[in-house]
Amino acid sequence: MKLIEALARSPWIWSFAGALLVLIATIAFTGGAGTGGIVTAALSLAIFSVVVGVGQMFVIALGPGNVDLSLPANIGLASAVAMKTMGDSDAMVAVGLAAALGSGLAVGVANYGLIRLLRIPPIIATLSSSFIILSIDISYGRGLQIKPPDGFANFTNIQLLGIPVLAIVVLLFTIVMGVVLHKVIYGRSVLAIGQNMRAAWLAGIRVERIRFYTYALCGALGGLDGALLAGYFRGASVDIGNEYLLTSIAVVVIGGTSVAGGKANVPGIWGASLFLVLLLTMLNTFGVSPGLRLVLTGLIIVAVITAAGGEKAAR
Amino acid sequence: MTAVAEVGQRGSSRQPQGITRLLRALLPALSLALVLIGIAWLNPRAISYFGFNLMLNLAIPIALATIAQMFVITINELDLSIGPFVGFVGCITATLLNDQPLVGAVVLVACIGAYAGLGALIHVRRLPSIVVTLGMSFVWQGLAILVLPKPGGKAPGWLLSFMGMQPALVPFPIVAAVVLALVVHFGLMRTSYGAVLRGAGGNAQAIGRAGWSILKIKMVMFGLAGLFGVLSGLALIGTTTSGDANIGNGYTLLSIAGVILGGGEFVGGRVSPVGAVLGALTLALAANSLLSFMHIPPDWQYAAYGLILIIVLAARTLISRREGRS
Numbered sequence: 095m096k097l098i099e100a101l102a103r104s105p106w107i108w109s110f111a112g113a114l115l116v117l118i119a120t121i122a123f124t125g126g127a128g129t130g131g132i133v134t135a136a137l138s139l140a141i142f143s144v145v146v147g148v149g150q151m152f153v154i155a156l157g158p159g160n161v162d163l164s165l166p167a168n169i170g171l172a173s174a175v176a177m178k179t180m181g182d183s184d185a186m187v188a189v190g191l192a193a194a195l196g197s198g199l200a201v202g203v204a205n206y207g208l209i210r211l212l213r214i215p216p217i218i219a220t221l222s223s224s225f226i227i228l229s230i231d232i233s234y235g236r237g238l239q240i241k242p243p244d245g246f247a248n249f250t251n252i253q254l255l256g257i258p259v260l261a262i263v264v265l266l267f268t269i270v271m272g273v274v275l276h277k278v279i280y281g282r283s284v285l286a287i288g289q290n291m292r293a294a295w296l297a298g299i300r301v302e303r304i305r306f307y308t309y310a311l312c313g314a315l316g317g318l319d320g321a322l323l324a325g326y327f328r329g330a331s332v333d334i335g336n337e338y339l340l341t342s343i344a345v346v347v348i349g350g351t352s353v354a355g356g357k358a359n360v361p362g363i364w365g366a367s368l369f370l371v372l373l374l375t376m377l378n379t380f381g382v383s384p385g386l387r388l389v390l391t392g393l394i395i396v397a398v399i400t401a402a403g404g405e406k407a408a409r
Numbered sequence: 410m411t412a413v414a415e416v417g418q419r420g421s422s423r424q425p426q427g428i429t430r431l432l433r434a435l436l437p438a439l440s441l442a443l444v445l446i447g448i449a450w451l452n453p454r455a456i457s458y459f460g461f462n463l464m465l466n467l468a469i470p471i472a473l474a475t476i477a478q479m480f481v482i483t484i485n486e487l488d489l490s491i492g493p494f495v496g497f498v499g500c501i502t503a504t505l506l507n508d509q510p511l512v513g514a515v516v517l518v519a520c521i522g523a524y525a526g527l528g529a530l531i532h533v534r535r536l537p538s539i540v541v542t543l544g545m546s547f548v549w550q551g552l553a554i555l556v557l558p559k560p561g562g563k564a565p566g567w568l569l570s571f572m573g574m575q576p577a578l579v580p581f582p583i584v585a586a587v588v589l590a591l592v593v594h595f596g597l598m599r600t601s602y603g604a605v606l607r608g609a610g611g612n613a614q615a616i617g618r619a620g621w622s623i624l625k626i627k628m629v630m631f632g633l634a635g636l637f638g639v640l641s642g643l644a645l646i647g648t649t650t651s652g653d654a655n656i657g658n659g660y661t662l663l664s665i666a667g668v669i670l671g672g673g674e675f676v677g678g679r680v681s682p683v684g685a686v687l688g689a690l691t692l693a694l695a696a697n698s699l700l701s702f703m704h705i706p707p708d709w710q711y712a713a714y715g716l717i718l719i720i721v722l723a724a725r726t727l728i729s730r731r732e733g734r735s
Contacts, residue, residue: 224715229715384551388548392548
């Protein structure tokens with residue numbers, strides 16, 4: 095009983111409950127046919143939201159005003175960088191992944207540089223940099239059909255007993271990030287800064303250094319995500335990351351991380367990512383038109399946030 | 410929101426004095442002047458009645474969307490759905506408003522109501538406006554696709570003739586920009602309720618204790634954002650003559666950039682309607698006309714937005730440092 099009580103109080107349980115509910119609704123509609131396929135597809139797609147969601151979570155946990163709006167542009171550029179570096183050769187996969195990671199890292203560092211040097215709110219800094227990244231990407235990847243090498247594309251699609259291998263890798267990664275968030279000095283510093291930046295500073299936390307690491311981390315994860323997306327969807331494109339602006343923020347908030355900062359959790363990102371992907375699957379199986387699907391997705395996100403969100407204590 | 414080290418500096422920048430204050434206020438106008446000088450230098454013929462008509466015809470919808478965003482930023486919120494909203498209004502304008510004017514008008518008024526309702530929801534449930542408006546951006550985009558699945562439709566005749574007006578001597582976009590800036594400046598900066606509205610961004614608690622309803626203020630500000638969003642959609646369709654579900658998508662980021670460029674602050678209710686209009690004009694001119702006169706490919710249009718923002722913000726930081734010293 096204690097376990098159930100503890101679960102009910104944990105902020106992330108609701109996202110999993112939502113995901114389960116949506117899955118049950120889908121199965122009820124299809125009569126159970128193809129359930130395994132639905133779950134496999136959901137896992138394959140959810141990991142992309144999970145990877146950027148983790149990055150965005152660390153940023154949002156830093157406190158009000160901290161958010162990375164450059165993720166879509168970052169993902170787009172990194173997808174092109176990765177595919178160009180790999181150049182359709184399986185031998186270059188590792189180099190390509192490293193290049194994507196580097197591209198994302200550079201974006202993160204540039205974001206922090208703008209925040210620090212111009213002393214502007216992160217929203218504006220990441221917005222400005224996203225404009226520039228977008229142009230670089232358009233000019234860099236233009237007119238080229240950039241395809242991933244077969245080996246890499248296949249790797250992003252391998253399954254083990256119906257579970258995508260990539261999902262297992264990402265699961266291990268998120269466990270590590272969960273430990274980093276709650277047990278490592280860096281993670282605890284992020285939460286401390288989110289709760290009260292001045293108090294954290296007075297307590298001797300190197301606030302600016304932690305913020306630097308966080309934006310760099312978020313950028314690097316965006317870059318990695320770009321490479322993985324290009325592999326999974328078999329090609330890089332400028333708008334490959336577009337949906338991850340809303341998704342990265344939504345999974346963090348639906349997953350129970352406080353937008354006011356200082357309170358974060360990793361499991362919720364998985365729950366919320368699965369919820370969003372399954373929601374799309376459900377609307378698709380119901381045969382909803384693209385326009386209506388967008389409307390319903392938007393309304394459900396707003397409804398979920400209205401029900402789950404709402405900071406008790408005004409800041 | 411900002412680093413600890415800045416707190417001291419912020420405190421002193423509340424009462425900027427003398428020359429630094431003037432510099433700060435002039436920054437938006439200065440940026441616009443620089444862009445205009447660049448255009449005049451590269452292509453003197455552009456500085457003419459018809460040149461301005463051409464260069465600025467898309468600046469009016471951008472300026473209106475920027476003003477809409479400014480109202481939301483005044484109360485420390487952010488509207489990430491204004492672009493798709495403008496697009497949706499555009500689709501309604503090109504279809505319903507043309508075919509059944511009364512129904513179309515009712516839908517547009519309902520849109521403004523929806524915006525006010527959103528303000529209420531965000532306030533009552535203490536929701537992050539970024540997430541709510543991101544969600545709403547899907548809703549508007551979806552509705553736009555439902556109304557107008559393929560680009561098309563037709564702008565109502567009265568709208569076309571209004572946007573196509575050719576007043577004597579001064580080009581219409583400039584007249585419209587001046588009227589817009591003055592009307593909003595008077596309403597928000599010179600009336601007592603305008604001061605209350607801005608006060609809600611500076612210190613909501615104090616305004617609440619003074620007996621004003623914060624809920625009502627949020628609803629008014631979001632409602633005004635909806636109103637100017639609707640005007641932006643109307644102006645856009647009046648210029649482009651037909652609708653497209655994706656037509657407004659770039660406006661979200663442009664409008665935020667315009668407000669900031671115009672001297673607006675993200676928190677504290679410090680905004681400037683005149684600056685916001687100037688900021689929107691600067692962005693519209695720099696990204697379209699100046700770049701093409703410089704023979705820079707349109708790929709770099711977005712980079713130009715980003716660079717202008719960074720340069721102006723850097724200039725502002727330099728001015729603030731001066732402020733801190735003096």
